[in-house]
Amino acid sequence: MNTKAGPVNIGIKILFTLLYGLPILRIVQTSFTPSADVFNAQSNLFFRPTVAAYAANLGPDLLVALRQSVLIATGTTVLVLLVAIPAAYGLARVSGAVATVGLGLLVVLQTLPQTAQIIPLFQILGMWGLLDTLAGVILANAAMLTPFATLLLRPFFRSVPIALEEAGAIDGAGMFRQFFAIALPIARNGILTVMSITFLLAWGEFLYSVRFLLTPANRPLSVLLAMQVSAFGIDWPGLMALAVLTSLPILAVFILTYRLLRDGLTVGAVK
């Protein structure tokens, strides 16, 4: 096997390193650049680092947005796990028409454009008095991410040998005991993978939050960022500092779960 890199191989790696490395470098660099120097070519290399953009961002508003982001992402993750774990287990164990219909519906719901679902949801959440509440956004997020989470988790439960559960049944374990004591621990990696990815997606979600959370004090970080970037006369250092602050929790989750994401993501996506 040619495990050593050839010239074409090295070329591709240089290309991708630049393509994915440069944007990250530019975000961080710009966030430490004085506003006046942003588009000054010379100061791109020799710039005086300043934390002015961070200082301008750090304030009570940012803390409120951070709290909202944490609540939305955590709430969504908990709700998705509560629903998707039993659903994935159920779909791994039932057979026949129930499985076919269930899987078909999940795939359809997973592929629906978010821009389409937001139109009726705006009306339905309004009818239920859930507009401008965290509960409304969390419910909408959970409904959007549960199909994906369930489809990702199901293969992990399918790989739990059914003989183990049958052995448990012989020892007197009921259906729920078999699920909690046998299937859940074995599917642990799958659950952690889904937990991590649901949190990442919920943290970055902004369309529902932009439209459903009308009070500025209710808005999460992703919405602050989306609103600043579509405003006229963008303050780039301020925006990039906000982008860095929004991404720091992502970095933490990423470092903790990188191996799971790398190996677990491909299981459910393809099988």
Place this chain on the structure above:
Amino acid sequence: MATMTSDRRGEPRAGRRPDRARRRTTTAQKQSLKRTVFLLPGIALLGLLGIYPLVQLVWMAFHDVTSATINTGPWEWVGLANFTQGFALGETGPAIGRTLVVVAIITVFGMVGGFAAAVALRTSGWWSSALLALMVFVWALPPVVNGSVWKFLLSDNGLVNAILMGLGRSTPVPFLYDTNWALISVSFVGAFAVIPFNALVFRAALLAISPEVFEAAALDGANRWDEVRHIMMPAVRPTSLVLLVLTMVYAFRSFDFIFVMTYGGPGTATNTLPFLGFLQAFARFNFGYGAATSVLAVLVVFVLAVIYARSIRKEES
């Protein structure tokens, strides 16, 4: 598991007593039926906030729903007027065309880029490991962050134009202001964001190839390109079919980078079908009209969803 379904569907094998086979089947069926209990929370959540909104979307598409009537009603039945209006005003047709361009660019770059990255990253060493981690991290970043930085990089004074002008261009390329460039730019960022995921999936398929295959090929004098062409490409073929559908779905529904980088503009240049429906509902407050456009978008993904669902079942059986 597979054993349960084959027991139920398969003919009783010769030598096994039929009644015994049937008894086993009924136990399995009962077990299977009891376990539908686990689906109940999912049915409740997705019924109320997945299926019901979808039905409501279709209902709205056939009614006149504005910001004045959305919460109070009554909604006037207008039949297909919302649909025909979209085509008559020349909004829906061009939006479908733009959506096809976006899907084509994201799918081609997403698949080719993902495969190229997977082949390059298959080699061992710190560079490959670090680059893979970097790409997965960028993939995990919020879309608003990736959209913001690319809006910055593609602006008149941004890094990309600075490089191009350093190479001899006299004027900056209007990546986000020109109607054609804007559509290409948002599609490019969409491809950029999906390549890491596709690379991961392709990489998993490549890692499953047994080393002996490469050793045998090396004995036959295969060069690197032969390995790619005759070993790796056939090995990822089953995976690529599913991934192709997934990438097309992703491309079709993508709106994040349009929202952040162009908000559908300049003019209507980046109004793809899903984003047009969103704007009609939430910028023009004509919810029935937006619903009709969105129903068309849903019909397209429905076709893709059926292909995807069938490929899942086929792979498992």
